[in-house]
Amino acid sequence: MHEMSLAVSLVRRVVAEASKANLVRVTEVDVQVGTLQAVEPELFGEAFKAAALGTRAEGADLRVTAVRAEACCLICGETYEPAWADFQCPACGQAEPQILKGRDMLLAAVSGEQND
Amino acid sequence: MCDTCGGHAAEGHDHPHTHEHGPAGHTHPARVNVSPAQASVLGDNSRLAKGIRAELTQRGILMLNLTSAPGSGKTALLHATLSAEDGGRSAVLVGDLETDRDAARLRGLGAQVLQINTGRGCHLSAAQVSAGLDQLNLEGLEYVFVENVGNMACPSDYDLGEHGRVAMLSLPEGDDKVAKYPGLFAAADVVLLNKIDLASVLPFNEDLLRQDLSRLNTRAPLLRLSAVGGQGLEAWWAWLKNCRSKTMQAKALV
Numbered sequence: 517m518h519e520m521s522l523a524v525s526l527v528r529r530v531v532a533e534a535s536k537a538n539l540v541r542v543t544e545v546d547v548q549v550g551t552l553q554a555v556e557p558e559l560f561g562e563a564f565k566a567a568a569l570g571t572r573a574e575g576a577d578l579r580v581t582a583v584r585a586e587a588c589c590l591i592c593g594e595t596y597e598p599a600w601a602d603f604q605c606p607a608c609g610q611a612e613p614q615i616l617k618g619r620d621m622l623l624a625a626v627s628g629e630q631n632d
Numbered sequence: 633m634c635d636t637c638g639g640h641a642a643e644g645h646d647h648p649h650t651h652e653h654g655p656a657g658h659t660h661p662a663r664v665n666v667s668p669a670q671a672s673v674l675g676d677n678s679r680l681a682k683g684i685r686a687e688l689t690q691r692g693i694l695m696l697n698l699t700s701a702p703g704s705g706k707t708a709l710l711h712a713t714l715s716a717e718d719g720g721r722s723a724v725l726v727g728d729l730e731t732d733r734d735a736a737r738l739r740g741l742g743a744q745v746l747q748i749n750t751g752r753g754c755h756l757s758a759a760q761v762s763a764g765l766d767q768l769n770l771e772g773l774e775y776v777f778v779e780n781v782g783n784m785a786c787p788s789d790y791d792l793g794e795h796g797r798v799a800m801l802s803l804p805e806g807d808d809k810v811a812k813y814p815g816l817f818a819a820a821d822v823v824l825l826n827k828i829d830l831a832s833v834l835p836f837n838e839d840l841l842r843q844d845l846s847r848l849n850t851r852a853p854l855l856r857l858s859a860v861g862g863q864g865l866e867a868w869w870a871w872l873k874n875c876r877s878k879t880m881q882a883k884a885l886v
Contacts, residue, residue: 518754518786526673529666537664544663547673554785554815590851601814604847611818611850619789622671630662 519555522621523563529623530573539628542573546625548583550618552600576628585618677790680758684765684793688776689883694876695776697792699816700800701809702782705826707734708859709800709868710777714741716869721772725764726779727756734779744768755786758793774876788815795879796821799852803827807837810844817845820852822871829861 526547534542545564549555561578568574587598587605594607598618603611672678688695698706710724719742726734727748735747746764748756761778768776778794780787799820801809804827810817817823823845825838845854855871857864 518789521753521755521757521786522673522789525676529670529673529675533664533666533670537662539662539664540659543661552815554789601811602847603818603849611846611848621673622668623666623673624671625663625665627661627663629659632658632660 519559519563520567522555523560523567526564526621526623527567527571527573530568530576530626531571533623533626534572534628537626538631539626540572540631542576542626542628544577544579544625544627545573545623546579546581546627548581548622548624550583550585550620552585552598552615552618553621555621572628581624583618583622586616587613587618588616590614674789677758680762681791681793684758684762685795688765688770688793689795689879691770691773692880693770693773693776694796694872694879695778695792695794696796696798696872696875697778697780697787697794698798698800699780699784699787699820700782700802701784701805704782704800704802704805705859706779706782706800707737709824709826709857710738710779711741712859712862712865713777713869713872714738714743716865719743721774722777723768723770723773723775724777724779725756725761725768727760727781729753729781744773750781754781754783755790756780756792757790761792775872784809784813784816788819796875798822798824800824800826801841803830803834803836807840808844810841810848814848817852818848820849821875823849823852823854824868825854825856826859828856828863829858 530542530545557580564578568576585598588595589605589608589610590612591610592605592608594605596606598613603613700706714722723744724738725746725748727750728734729750729752732747735745738745746767748760748764750756756778778792797820799816855864855867857868
């Protein structure tokens with residue numbers, strides 16, 4: 517369960533973005549999570565709450581959007597959507613994809629109270 | 633002057649507005665979009681990992697990240713590897729939540745061995761590996777083995793700066809582990825099936841394992857071995873040497 521360490525990394529990024537933009541308090545955090553990233557949403561929400569305690573992101577709402585995975589088959593060049601437990605290319609049947617999307621967690625936006 | 637916060641007195645603050653006045657001054661609701669270059673939550677780890685990989689490649693050192701459940705035989709495999717090869721050309725960074733028992737098992741074989749205790753951390757990070765490498769003498773090294781925390785889920789998402797990832801599974805764990813923990817095996821460059829000398833006493837359907845692997849990863853070879861019994865180790869050593877020479881050739885072409 518590495519939700520906690522991901523949450524700590526996320527809060528660090530959120531606080532950095534917030535201080536750059538003069539947000540004194542963060543009310544909402546938008547993240548995009550790839551479907552190949554091994555994150556359990558409920559656990560991640562709890563971990564985020566805990567990691568944000570004592571920072572300007574404390575109490576912020578976490579909005580998670582799923583990003584569909586995308587892969588390019590290194591054998592035949594087919595582009596396809598690999599599943600979490602099935603990387604097989606629908607065209608040639610090999611499982612040697614280059615993952616183009618869906619492995620990462622991205623911080624898309626931070627909303628909050630901005631100082632004048 | 634603003635009644636709530638008392639700020640901006642000099643400016644008179646008489647403009648009509650609806651925003652809140654917090655203790656920190658006047659604030660407005662705002663939304664900040666994060667630039668794509670800064671967006672990756674694991675970006676710091678990935679950047680550090682890339683730097684580690686580049687430096688090790690430059691020095692002609694191959695680094696491998698060994699992942700498996702606890703008890704699969706990662707330390708036993710390293711023990712056999714360091715005993716058979718010239719241990720002085722290798723270094724081991726070994727991650728565990730507690731104790732330096734794994735490091736103690738591997739000392740005395742000529743290799744530099746460093747234990748990393750992660751406390752409650754369920755995986756190693758590039759920062760921990762970087763700090764570990766700083767404590768090693770990299771002169772003359774050919775291999776760095778990073779023995780990750782025994783865990784089939786969490787280490788998969790963390791690039792440590794390795795050139796290759798070794799996923800190990802041992803026979804007593806059961807033939808269904810590849811299907812149950814796909815992330816670990818999808819990311820592997822080689823899959824090791826350890827403790828094959830127990831095949832006569834334990835039920836294990838190797839066809840099932842191969843079927844599951846064929847859906848996840850057709851790139852990584854499956855090597856059957858026994859780290860303690862010695863069967864199949866030559867193929868592992870051949871894979872190691874081949875992996876190092878291919879990695880260094882690729883560097884020479886760049």
